């Protein structure tokens with residue numbers, strides 16, 4: 311059995327999810343006539359407290375539609391250096407929308423300092439791009455943004471007339487971690503986080519375990535603009551209800567169980583503690599980062615090869631990343647830990 315810790319995107323739909331897909335009523339969503347897509351859009355919008363939502367094939371397209379629906383040519387969005395919608399999406403907002411990013415360095419906890427955000431907002435002057443949007447990401451690299459910070463940063467943006475977009479690819483991981491802190495429930499926390507923003511993108515294809523798909527939520531008018539952009543981006547899918555049914559099943563059955571992924575990430579981090587040359591970052595959700603230091607750095611590629619030889623997959627080079635999800639269990643993580651310990655004779 312392979313232990314694939316590269317990403318939470320690698321999950322295969324469960325038997326029950328496949329059954330939900332096969333049973334889904336279908337229609338042509340480009341005509342707005344796929345009942346399963348329509349039901350999913352209403353469900354996720356309702357869950358997060360928005361008027362409307364749009365089902366899109368990928369999180370990348372969701373963020374692109376959001377940025378282009380918020381911004382015009384010559385506008386800019388404030389975003390973190392390590393944010394997916396700046397660093398990992400091929401510069402799409404600039405390429406397709408002539409919208410320039412204004413990246414800011416992150417604080418160690420993943421936040422963007424309020425003073426940095428404020429200083430980056432340009433005055434209305436012909437020299438400058440028009441600052442239009444603040445884009446945050448939660449979780450970011452597996453880190454939960456402190457909720458007080460989310461409230462402050464989004465209030466600051468609003469006071470400066472900026473729109474606010476959340477890349478919540480892993481919003482439900484954030485919600486589950488936040489619920490563990492507050493003693494509330496994950497759906498309430500997801501909604502509390504989402505309601506700080508004008509638009510929110512969530513991925514169904516990560517920890518939620520659906521094969522494909524994201525949703526972009528916002529006001530009816532915002533979603534209508536995003537819908538036009540999705541069409542231009544080639545994201546109008548036909549009998550997409552097959553996929554929407556999987557996403558809908560995931561929302562019903564795979565949110566609360568994310569707590570298990572978080573516990574498993576902690577189990578992995580605990581198992582790797584105390585190995586010389588490994589600096590393990592305590593995980594807040596389902597992602598464990600391990601920095602190789604000193605002499606261990608030179609062994610990085612050999613370690614990954616050693617693991618791959620035993621069917622254990624991870625990514626990274628000097629900073630390794632292990633992601634827990636629906637398709638790994640304690641036995642798999644224990645095998646990974648044992649293989650790493652063996653490699654380092656620890």
Ligand SMILES: *Cc1c(COP(=O)(O)O)cnc(C)c1O
Pocket residue numbers: 367368369370371373394395447477479480513515516524
């Ligand atoms: C995965 C991810 C996306 C989008 O990913 P796709 O592969 O395009 O679906 C966007 N933002 C974040 C934070 C992500 O982790």
